[in-house]
Amino acid sequence: MRRILVPTDFSEQAQYAFEVAVSIARRTGAAIKLLHVIDAPRGTSFSATGDVIFNDNMEQLYMMRLLETTKTDMHKLIGTVEHRGVEVVQEVDVARIVGKIRQVIADDKIDLVVMGSKGSSGLDEFLIGSNTEKVVRTAECPVITVKQxxxxxxxxxxxxxSNFRREVGKAMEVFKSFQQLFDARIHLVYINTPGAFESSSNLRSKLAHAAEKYALQNYTINIYNDVVEEDGILHFAEDINADMIMMATHGRTGLSHLLSGSIAEDLVNHTSRPVLTYQL
Known part of the structure; x- marks a missing residue:
């Protein structure tokens, strides 16, 4: 791991994400980029190079002052978190937030994103979701979300x-690397629900086969019964007092996402534990 991206809005949760990123960087030797994006208002025009086109001088002056204030806030954030020995660079830009994050991931060859999340619920969650949720859905690298x-x-x-089907293979390599990084124990869990019920013996055989196939070490196999998968994962994590949850996401968008949702994105919203997601 060489590069970690930490998008920040200067909230408490974003500071917690920066602290987690520093802990990971100390173990891996990675450099951290702190990124703050001033969300471009709707109707904003951009040049061919991606620069903002201002409609008048007052708008340009306001944005310049906002950028200066933001840079001051960035310096304060960097000074707040002890990061001696870890390379930290910063970037401030005016853009569409999620689009800019995806661009930095691609341009800087980011290996990991660490983001703070306040979570959301109710109508706001259904209609728009959070920027963190959108990054989880679209990022082409692992994403850790942090609330506390x-x-x-x-x-x-x-x-x-996981359901431990064939397509999770690439994600398993990512998950194994994090397990090895922290010398952690992985608790494989399959949530058995009434709508897709299978016998425990069949499921244990499936999980044991997956563990052997991906050469896992230091793991447990668990079948957990619950009404819905998301609740089962949350309840199981509580039962064993887990430090983190890992999941793959299919990154559905549009109508399909609104109708069927994503368990990984729901977990990001509803658990206080760090969640590591990887888009398949």
Whole structure:
């Protein structure tokens, strides 16, 4: 791992994400980029090079002052988190937030995104979702979401929830690398629901086959019964007092996403534990 991206809005959760990123960077030697994006208002024009085109001098003056204030806030954030020995660079831009994050991931060859999340619920969640949720859905690298301060981030008990089908193979390599990074124990869990019920013996055989196929070490196999998958994952994580949850996401968008939802994105919204997601 060489490059970690931490998008920040200067909230408490964003600071917690920066602290987690520093902990990971100390273990891996990665450099961190702190990115703050001033969300371009609707109707904003951009040049061919991506620069904002201002409609008048007052608008340009306002934006210049906002950029200066933002840079001051960025310096304060960097000074707040002890990061001695970790390379930290910063970037401030005016753009569409999620689009800019995806661009930086591609241009800077980012290996990991660490983001703060306040979570959302109710009508707001259904209609628009959060920027964090959109990044989880679209990022082409692993994403860790953080809601609460993680003192000396070192997950030792990690839940890996999956249906363990063939397409999770690439994600499993990512998950194994995080397990090895922290010398953690992985708890493989399959949530058995009434709508897709299978016998425990069949499911245990499926999970054991997956563990053997991906050469997992230091793991447990678990079948957990619950009404819906998301609740089952949350309840299981609570039962074992997990430090982190890992899941693959299919990154559905549009009508399909609104109708069927995504378990990984729901978890990001509803759990206080860090969640590592990887888009298949």
């Amino acid at each position: 301060r993680q003192t000396d981030f070192h997950p030792r008990e990690i839940v890996l929830a």
